Amino acid sequence: MSATDPSISPDPVSRPPQPLKPQRVLACILCQQRKVKCDRKHPCANCVKARAQCIPATQVTRQRKRRFPERELLDRLRKYEDLLRQNNVRFEPLHKDSTDKTSPKVEDGLGYGSDDEGPRAAVMDRPSPATTTSSDRLPETKNILHAMSQEFRDPDNHSNSSDDDVREIHIRTAISQLALNDDHLLFGSGKGSVDISSLHPEPIQLFKLWQLYLDNVNPLLKVTHTPSLQGRIIEAASNVSNIEPSLEALMFGIYCMAILSIDENACQSTLGSSKEDLAIRYQFGCQQALLNCGFLRTADRECLTALVFYLMSVRPGTVTQSLSSLLGVAMRISQRMGIDKEAILAKSAPLEAELRRRLWWTLVLFDARVGEMADSKSPSLTPIWDSRVVLNVGDSELRIHMKEAPQAQGTFSDAIFAVVRSEVGNYVRHTKWHLDFSNPALLPLAQAHQPHTFVEGSEMGSLESLIEDKYLRHCDPEIPLHFMTIWTARGLLAKCRLLEHYSRSSSIPRDQADAARDAAFANAITLLECDTMISTSPLTAGFMWMIQFHYPFPAYVQIVQNLKRQPLSPRADRSWEALSANYEAHHKIRTPHDAMFYKILAPVVLQAWTAREEASEQLGEPVATPRVVSYIRQVLSQRSLVSNTAQQETTSSIDMNTFSMPMPMTFDPNMFFGMSSQQGYTSPEPWVNPGMVGLSPLNVDPNQIDWSSMDWNLGSAPATTESNDLSGQSLQY
Structure with a gap:
């Protein structure tokens, strides 16, 4: 018997007809939708005129309207997309085309295109073609606001629920509107119009x-x-x-x-x-x-x-401690924007994602360098974020409307300098020696994510091979950017080797200490020579603002200490030449920022040369005075004469250098908001120290120097026109 037999009633229970009171006749469905008056007949006049099927309202079973019926599907889709990213499966994201080509323009600080959630830190995206890091992903970071909004959501409940009213975007908006004006926190107030x-x-x-x-x-x-x-x-x-x-x-x-x-x-x-x-x-x-x-x-x-x-x-x-504090603000803003997380960057267009990635690396490396100068444990260059290295592509290969990121160049591009620096930074942030100086607790995470191979006790061997073979061998030293990249990278690698030595020096066996110290000596010389190359070449004249930011102070300390202990070392002549050339590159033109060199390094350089003279005299060998020693002696002699003359002429004046204070001491008011002077340095003789000549022997221990009080801005102040030559002319400062 067919189930569609019209003789069979669909209702299994037969009910005898009962008299019913007349039901209210409602407007038909079409008239209700059109919001026109219905004559309540079947078919009604409007449906007849429109030649449409007239469906009485009483024949339709009203269903409860479901609010946001696609919400659960979108959540599931996002989850599946995340799983695809985790397993490095290429796919076309659902909302990729809707991503704006520029960064979100918002006033409330949210900046998220979704109506239900902001960016959530997720697992690491597919590895960069420009890096050799492991594809192991970082643990997922959950979002508490998203978890709260999803707590009482029932995926199987299609009814209209008030639970949807407690959504993440509503919470964020309410929080952002608690205070109407916060512009007064930094840079004063913007109310002055x-x-x-x-x-x-x-x-x-x-x-x-x-x-x-x-x-x-x-x-x-x-x-x-x-x-x-x-x-x-x-x-x-x-x-x-x-x-x-x-x-x-x-x-x-x-x-x-x-x-x-x-x-x-x-x-x-x-x-x-x-x-x-x-x-x-x-x-x-x-x-x-x-x-x-x-x-x-x-x-x-x-x-x-x-x-x-x-x-x-x-x-x-600016004093480095002040700058470091403000950089913390910039770091917090960037982390809130999610530019350190590949899962969030993947939601942006390729051009926008790459620019954000480059901005993150610029900020991280800047913060790390300022933290190094301010003697603060920089929390930025660590393995807790997963932004990839800069993509080795030029501006012409990045277009606004492109949907897929371009492939990295196999040779070089106009982003080569940023690429190499990010490659080195990405490697270093996972090394044991770097985390020893910043945050040793993160070492297990770094080693689990990107284990490094130790070659002869060093982690740097594989990085040096990568940089040289993948990038530097393709560079043309006649091109200014390539010349800058070659010598900056090699100097940076030598510096990393030197810092690795400092990290391991206390644990090196006694029978290997001399060899390790000699290797550090060689790396320090290399660092100084690389810095001299980029500081003196006319190809890099426009890049001096970056070069001056990375003064090779650790190399000076390592070299002069080695020269004191081993004045007749086989590397001694090369060391003195490297010191002289680098001194001429940074200090031959006097600037107020030479105070650190003359207060910290100059006495030790003179002591090292005294040891060399004594050793040569015992052997009966003639020795020529290095240029750096002649420069220092002349400057200190003239400083002493100027100071003595000033004291005789103005006995009532007060010289700041006569006060007892920790050395070195600098004063810099330039970070005041609403400043009236940028330089703020009024002393005509910033490095006068009458007692400097004839100081007792000073043994420089890098661990005992007050790095935080040091003036690191060597060579960055507007240079005076006086040259520190040896023509016998009196220098005026």
Whole structure:
């Protein structure tokens, strides 16, 4: 018997007909949907006129409306996409096409395109083609707000539930609106309504600054995309009173970096103003522009880039501890944006993801260097994040509307410097010797994620082979960027070897100590020679702002200590030549920032040379005085004469150097917000120390030096025109 037999009633229980009271006749379904008056007949006049099927409302079983019926499907889809990423399976993400080509523009600091959740730290994405790290993924970090919003959700419940009202985006929005104004926390208050359009340079000078940035800064950092940014800057220059806040902040940051990258003479000849005046003007403009775009709560990449540029530009005149504190703010903003997590970067377009990745590496390496100078345990260069290294591709290969990231170049690109630095940083952050200095508790995580092979007790062998074979052998030393990359990379590797030696020195067996110390001696000489190469070459004149930031102080300490202990070492002559050449590169032109060299290193250099003279005299061998020793003796002699003359002429004056204080001592007020002077250094004789000549022998122990009080800004101040030559002329300071 067929189940579709019309003689069979679908109702298994037969009910006798009962008289029912007339039911209320409702409007048909179509009339209800059209919101027109229905004559309540069947078929109604409207349906007949429209030639549509007339369905009485009483024949439709009303179902409870489900709120957001696709929500569970989207959650499941996200989960499956994460699983695909974890297993390195290529696929087309559901929301990839909807990702904006630029960073989110928000005012409340959320910056997330989803209506239900912000970025969640997830597992590590597929490995970079530009790195050799292990594909082992990092543990997943859960989001407490997302977990709270999902606590009472029943995937099988299709009813309208009030649980949907407690959603992550609502919580974030409510939190962000608790305080209406937080601009007063840094850079003062933006309530003064400063018209920063008047602080922009004239169009001709604006494009000069832009070109200086492209020549001197962009090749080293690569945090901006020239093809897409240049058109926006040209358009903005035509109407500086109506520029998007984040772009305006970025433009002022570019001005600041352009001024940082040139010296006083070039600034006067190119821009017609002093470097100090322009720096004050553009740094103030950058502060105000950052306030205008709410930089403390931003999720905008260009705004964060402007903040990083500002901090880099004020570095030469800023105490490192103050700068380190402000860098902590920038680091926290970047982590909230998720630019350190590949799972979040994967949701952005390839161009935006790569620019954020480059910005993260720039910020991390900058923070690590400032932390090193401030003697703080930098928490940034650690294995707890999973951002990949910079992709070895040029700007022309990154396009706004591209859907897939381009393949890394097998040779070199215009991002080679940033690529090599990130490659070294990515390797170092997993090494035992680096974590010994920063956070030893993270060593198990680093070794589990990226185990390194020890060759002759060192972790650096595989990295050196990688850098040389994969990158440096393809570079042309006649190209300025390639020349800078070659010698910076080799110097950086030598520095890593030297720091690794310091980490292991206490555990080296006694019978191997001399060999290890000799190897460290060789690495220190190599570091000094590499720094001299890039400091004296005309190819790198525009990159001096970066070179001066990495003064090779550890190499000086290691070399002079070895020369004191082994004055007749086979490496002695090479060492003295390396010291002399590097001194001429950094100190032949006097600057106020030479105080550290003359207070810490100069006495030990003289002691090392005294030991060499005594040893040569015993052997009856003539010895020529190195240039660095002659320079130091002349400077100290003239300083002593100037100090004695000043004391005789003005006995009532007070010389700060006569006070008893820890050495070295610097004073720098330049980090005050609303500063009136950028340099802030008024002493005409910053390194005067009448008692320096004839100091008792000083044995420099790197562990006993007060690194945090040291003035690291060697060579960064505007140079005076006086040259420290040996012509017999009296030097004026």
